[in-house]
Amino acid sequence: MTRIKFGEHTFETEDNETVLKTLLRNNMQAPYGCKAGVCQCCLMRSLDNAPPEKSQVGLKDTQQKQNYFLACLCQPENDMTVALPNTKSAWLEAEVIEKTDLSTNIIFLKLKSKEPLAFFAGQFVNLRRDDGVIRSYSIANSHNAEHALEFHIRILPNGQFSRWVADELTIGRTLSLSHAQGDCHYVEGKTEQSLLLIGTGTGLAPLYGIIRDALSTHNHQGEIHLFHGSHDVTGLYLEEKLTVLTQKYPNFHYTPCLSGKVNDEKYTQGRANDIALQKFPKLNGWRVYLCGQPEMVNNAKKMAYLQGASLSSIYADAFIY
Amino acid sequence: MTETTTNATLFEQLGGEAAVDAAVDIFYRKVLADYRINRFFNGVDMDTQAAKQKAFLTMAFGGPANYSGKDMRDAHARFVKMGLDDSHFDAVMENLVATLAELNVPQNLIDQVDAIAQTTRADVLGK
Structure with a gap:
């Protein structure tokens, strides 16, 4: 009993x-x-x-x-x-401990939860400000002892929440944080498996978290291929950090893709999902992560599946702005 | 009788739940890639659809069925309006049989699965 x-x-x-x-x-x-x-x-x-x-x-x-x-x-x-899976649980209090610009319209925000919080890089949390406005953001870092969470926040021209983050939220201020949700994250084991990660815009945030989790926390041995897509170079906001990562880990590969004009040969012209899925036509046994615009995510999901990835190995997170 | 009789159900002989999972992945991929029928699947949510395929295969494998003929009829009514007919049903059956063959399922079990799946034809086609 x-x-x-x-x-x-x-x-x-x-x-x-x-x-x-x-x-x-x-x-x-x-x-x-x-x-x-x-x-x-x-x-x-x-x-x-x-x-x-x-x-x-x-x-x-x-x-x-x-x-x-x-x-x-x-x-x-x-x-x-x-x-039950969607039972809303209590909110946690979190303090802003870092806020910097990643590009002209993307902010790096780091929060420290005042209570211990279990999460995996790549999951998302809801952030709530005092007047009750709530937005979901993906977590870009691995679980750590100080209960700090990193986010990449894209500032939308009329974004009620993101504009407030940009203009008013300062270090030391607090806001409310939900428990982490979602199944788009790295899973231990199968360290030899090849990983394909495709992201557009700030869809890179969860992927960056997953990649660092795979490489530094879990010592992933298989090849890891990241394709990040943007319209223009200002959107490739982690180019430097990702390039450094490719030098440190020979099994990590980064392909920055531009759907707009390309004036530099280090960028690949085209949509990230098209380029990635053409480069790897056989995905049997791969694990695939897709984050960003819903249209890209849904198309890529279908294509990855048709190219051999099993449905249970495709992790997708469509961003709705 | 040359065949040995066994007490195991068809579902058990096929390998149960794990066999369904293996089959769904191959079967749904074949269906989506089949130009004769894939227009019926445009714009559907893949995870939801895969869950439905799983329920269908579970039933066809002689496992627990969690829907009725009426559910089947209602769910396919709009596709019948789009022109769903016997040729499409046959194409799906072809993919199902090919999936089982790919998984090395013995022919006598394939025939049994085929026979169960065929029982849904009238409901699916709204006849």
Whole structure:
């Protein structure tokens, strides 16, 4: 017998009972469909103990790492605190500790959470200012002891939030931070696997985080190919840092792509996704990360799949501005 | 009877859930790359669609079915309006059989999967 904590309630499971059955027996509202581990409607997450492996069959490895499980398959072995996947949890307080320009319209913002915060580079958090305006931003750095998070914030001409970040947010000010979400991040193991990362604009932020996580935290041995696309050179805002990274790690390759005019041979002319997917026509066994404009992300996702990448190895994050 | 009888269900003989996962990846790629039918998949969300393909294959593999004939009929009604007919259904079946062959599934099991999948024809085509 184990205990299942769900929101304010705690229930005891009966013999061989699944989490779903326990919740339904106690008249809890829990979504479900096939009750056979197929439809994934009953996806839940354990907030403490890892769920049994059997209950994670068919989930993405990023979801498995974050202790997601299918309630209909989960016969708990330990007590668990469970939650529905989209349950909004409490906000954390964070302080601005660094703010600099990455280019004419992109700001580097570094926040320090006042409480410990678990996250993977490439996931996103919601940032909320005092009047309640909320925006989602991807995390560009790896988990660290000081609970600092880095963001690349593109200033939009009429951006209510981004203009405020640019004009008013100063070092020392605080804002609210959600827990990290999303499954676009590096996963341990398979260090020999080839990685293809394609990003446009500030879609580079999560990719930069994933790359550094792969190289310095996990010592990834496989080839890592990054294609960053922009209309013009001002958008290639990490060119210098990425070039330094290619010198330090021989298995890391960076291709800056310009969809506009190209006056320098170090840039490739064309759309980042077209160039990348032409260069690597066979993606069987690769892991693919796609971040940026929704149209690019959706097209590239389909192409990468048709070129052999398995759906569970494609991680995509479409940025909506 | 020359065939040995076994108590394992078709779903178990095929390899269950893991076999479905392996098949979905190959099957959906074939479908999307098939010029005869891929126009029906333009603009759909790939993850949602892959989940549906998985539910379909699970059913065809003799596993748990989580939808009814009416669901199948309703879901395909707009494609019937776009011209979905037997030739398209046959093309999908061809891709399904080719997928199983690629996974080295024995012919007698392929025939059984084929027979189950064929039972959806009338609902899919709104007949």
